[in-house]
Amino acid sequence: QVQLQESGPGLVKSSQTLSLTCKVSGDSISRGGWYWSWIRQHPGKGLEWIASIYNSAKTYYSPSLKSRVSISLDTSRNQFSLKLSSVTAADTAAYYCARTYGDFVFGYFDFWGQGTPVTVSS
Amino acid sequence: QSVLTQPPSVSGAPGQRVTISCTGTNSNLGAGYDVEWYRQLPGTAPKLLIFGNTKRPSGVPDRISGSKSGTSASLAITGLQAEDEADYYCQSYDRSLSGYVFGTGTTVTVL
Numbered sequence: 001q002v003q004l005q006e007s008g009p010g011l012v013k014s015s016q017t018l019s020l021t022c023k024v025s026g027d028s029i030s031r032g033g034w035y036w037s038w039i040r041q042h043p044g045k046g047l048e049w050i051a052s053i054y055n056s057a058k059t060y061y062s063p064s065l066k067s068r069v070s071i072s073l074d075t076s077r078n079q080f081s082l083k084l085s086s087v088t089a090a091d092t093a094a095y096y097c098a099r100t101y102g103d104f105v106f107g108y109f110d111f112w113g114q115g116t117p118v119t120v121s122s
Numbered sequence: 123q124s125v126l127t128q129p130p131s132v133s134g135a136p137g138q139r140v141t142i143s144c145t146g147t148n149s150n151l152g153a154g155y156d157v158e159w160y161r162q163l164p165g166t167a168p169k170l171l172i173f174g175n176t177k178r179p180s181g182v183p184d185r186i187s188g189s190k191s192g193t194s195a196s197l198a199i200t201g202l203q204a205e206d207e208a209d210y211y212c213q214s215y216d217r218s219l220s221g222y223v224f225g226t227g228t229t230v231t232v233l
Contacts, residue, residue, distance in 0.1 A: 037222075046211065046224055046225070046226055046227040047160075047168065047211055047213075047224040047227075048224065049221055049222035049223070049224065052221075052222075060220065060221055061221070062219075062221050063219055063220070063221065096167055096168075101173075102173075104215075105155060105215045105217075106155065106156050106174070106215065107215070107222070108156070108158040108170060108173040108174075108213065109158075109160070109168070109170060109213070110170050110173070110179065112167040112168060112169070113167065114166070114167055115167050
């Protein structure tokens with residue numbers, strides 16, 4: 001069974017860079033075949049896709065966040081990471097990592113982490 | 123940004139059938155991209171319910187079904203149970219945004 005676990009600071013100061021890591025077990029992120037993604041959910045709101053990565057060679061970003069986001073793989077540790085720069089209160093949300101199965105344009109999120117809450121303080 | 127529109131809420135009595143609509147555009151559902159559905163219980167991560175418009179992952183009961191036609195899709199739950207109380211989201215790919223989009227979300231209430 002594939003399991004994902006997010007980790008990172010629960011509190012980040014405004015204008016700083018948020019860094020999150022997703023540890024994967026039960027699957028190898030270097031094996032290929034699917035993407036690895038980050039999704040967030042603002043308090044009491046819906047889901048928002050942030051970014052996806054495949055084998056470090058293919059990365060996709062939400063147009064609304066592209067200028068501030070970076071996603072990367074660490075195959076030696078079987079984990080992937082998200083960096084979001086210049087954060088503001090609008091970035092306060094629960095952040096989820098997920099495996100994205102299938103070809104990118106027909107992809108779906110079949111395994112999710114439990115989510116990690118992030119608050120941006122002034 | 124949510125470019126897939128869902129009703130904010132639907133409700134039904136135990137045992138009844140409810141449907142949740144998901145309306146998109148010619149950049150996503152109308153362009154032939156699949157719709158996927160997720161269920162989210164309070165305080166937990168979303169769980170995949172339907173993929174590829176109509177397919178159920180292992181463990182999802184057959185009283186849950188999905189359909190898609192043109193720019194719209196639907197999720198149907200028959201034999202409504204208390205455990206079905208949750209938020210439901212549709213998801214697809216949008217070629218104008220070159221990324222994934224989610225629906226606005228629907229809260230299902232079991233009366």
